[in-house]
Each structure stands twice: as C-alpha cells, then as structure tokens.
Amino acid sequence: MPMFRKALVRTPCRNLVHGLSAAGSGRPDVGRALEQHAAYIDALRACGLEVTVLAADERYPDSVFVEDTAVLSETMAVTTRPGAPSRRGEELAVAAALEEFFPATEAILPPGTLEGGDVMRAGDRFFIGLSERTNPSGAGQFAGILRRHGYEAVLVPLREVLHLKTGISYLEDNRLLAAGEFLGLPLLSSFSQIPVPAGESYAANSLWLNGRVLVPAGFPLTRAAIEKAGCETMPVDVSEFRKLDGGLSCLSLRF
Ligand code: CIR
Numbered sequence: 001m002p003m004f005r006k007a008l009v010r011t012p013c014r015n016l017v018h019g020l021s022a023a024g025s026g027r028p029d030v031g032r033a034l035e036q037h038a039a040y041i042d043a044l045r046a047c048g049l050e051v052t053v054l055a056a057d058e059r060y061p062d063s064v065f066v067e068d069t070a071v072l073s074e075t076m077a078v079t080t081r082p083g084a085p086s087r088r089g090e091e092l093a094v095a096a097a098l099e100e101f102f103p104a105t106e107a108i109l110p111p112g113t114l115e116g117g118d119v120m121r122a123g124d125r126f127f128i129g130l131s132e133r134t135n136p137s138g139a140g141q142f143a144g145i146l147r148r149h150g151y152e153a154v155l156v157p158l159r160e161v162l163h164l165k166t167g168i169s170y171l172e173d174n175r176l177l178a179a180g181e182f183l184g185l186p187l188l189s190s191f192s193q194i195p196v197p198a199g200e201s202y203a204a205n206s207l208w209l210n211g212r213v214l215v216p217a218g219f220p221l222t223r224a225a226i227e228k229a230g231c232e233t234m235p236v237d238v239s240e241f242r243k244l245d246g247g248l249s250c251l252s253l254r255f
Pocket of ligand 1: 019020021062065067068084087116117118162163165166244245246247249250
C-alpha cells in the first residue's frame with residue numbers, strides 16, 4: 001500500500017471563472033473556491049501530507065487542477081502535455097516545483113497529449129484513459145516511460161466522461177469505485193468493484209490517502225458504500241470546482 005508524504009497544489013486564480021466547462025452548471029464563485037481550496041489543503045494535511053502551494057497564475061484559468069499536469073510515483077516524475085490548448089504551459093511551473101523533489105523529470109512531447117486525470121494507478125499497473133485530452137501518441141509515450149520504470153500500462157478507451165478518473169478511483173486493497181461506462185468493463189474485472197449509486201456519479205472521483213478516503217461532500221450513498229467496503233471517509237466540499245468539471249483528485253498531486 002502506498003504511503004503519500006507530500007502533495008502539490010496550486011491556488012485558484014481569479015480567472016477561474018473563465019475555466020473550461022462542459023457541465024453548464026454555472027460559473028464558480030472565486031471567493032468560495034478559495035475557501036474550499038483552503039479546506040482541501042487542510043484535509044490533505046489531516047491525512048499526513050506536507051503540502052506545497054504554488055502561486056495562482058492568471059494566465060491559466062484551469063491551473064488549480066494541477067493533477068492534469070504531471071504523473072508521479074516513487075521513482076518517476078512525468079510532466080504532461082495537456083490536450084486542452086488553453087491549458088498548455090500550466091505544466092512548466094509544476095515541473096519547476098518538482099525539481100526540488102525528483103532528481104529528473106520526463107516529459108510528454110508533441111504530437112502527444114496526456115492529462116493526469118486520465119491516469120489511475122493500481123499497484124504497479126497504470127490505467128491510461130484514451131480521451132479527448134489524451135491521445136494515442138501521448139498514451140504511447142507514457143506507456144514507454146512506465147515500462148522503463150518497471151510498471152505496466154493498460155489503455156482504456158473512454159466514451160463519455162472527461163477523464164478516466166472522472167469515472168473510477170482506486171481505493172487500494174483491490175477496491176475500485178466505479179460509475180457509468182466503467183461498471184462491468186472487462187478491462188477492470190479483476191477489481192472488487194464498488195458501484196457508485198445512481199445520481200451520484202460525480203463522487204466516483206474520490207481520493208484514497210493513507211488509509212482514508214476523501215469523498216466530495218453531498219454524496220451520502222457513495223460515502224456509505226465506501227465505508228461499507230471498509231474505508232474511513234472524509235467529506236470535502238468542492239462544489240465550485242465541480243462547476244468546471246473538476247473532481248477531488250484533480251486539485252492535487254500526491255507523492
Ligand atoms: C478542464 O476542463 O480541463 C478543467 N475545467 C477541469 C479539469 C479536471 N481535471 C481532472 O478531472 N483531472
């Protein structure tokens with residue numbers, strides 16, 4: 001079971017209101033987003049993580065979703081090339097910050113695109129979503145990097161959701177929280193699946209951290225299902241980030 005010691009987050013910028021959104025559920029309130037972000041950092045700290053906070057960057061409305069800009073493990077730091085053109089460049093400040101913690105970083109190069117939200121680790125296997133943000137070149141480059149580090153890569157074509165982890169989360173001990181198109185998918189059949197109850201699919205993006213699971217606030221059925229599967233849960237309100245299709249995991253890089 002992994003032990004996370006550190007996390008990297010980035011303060012939401014005022015331009016968050018101009019972030020990408022397909023959800024059509026209104027624009028985020030920046031003041032509330034800042035409060036929620038601070039509470040999210042507190043939750044990470046409560047799970048034992050030391051948190052590095054990068055400064056807001058007004059050039060990138062979506063830069064609070066730092067998970068999309070890198071993929072990390074004990075031995076590897078890969079900076080991505082976001083598939084959304086407006087997000088390209090976010091990864092530079094993240095790469096610079098990671099230099100303090102990793103001896104070397106690798107990068108996804110053009111024409112490849114990859115966003116960290118499309119990468120889910122389960123032990124030594126990394127599942128990579130092929131999505132509108134992660135193309136076959138990006139996924140292929142990343143799979144090559146994984147193999148060099150002794151990991152296995154499994155490609156998962158997506159049909160409906162933005163990112164792979166919009167619909168599934170690995171909760172350790174072979175437990176997989178899953179919603180929608182991922183329920184019963186043969187590629188994921190080796191996991192013990194916890195189905196996300198109808199109407200709560202947003203909570204499929206929950207976050208295992210050192211034995212506890214952060215769950216978005218307001219999804220009691222999913223929370224109960226996770227508790228029933230043996231995990232202590234901690235609700236965190238991320239309603240303002242949800243308006244931009246962002247989930248709990250998107251707000252941090254853990255390592
Ligand atoms: C975007 O569309 O890129 C942002 N508004 C949301 C990114 C969410 N990130 C994630 O699911 N990993």
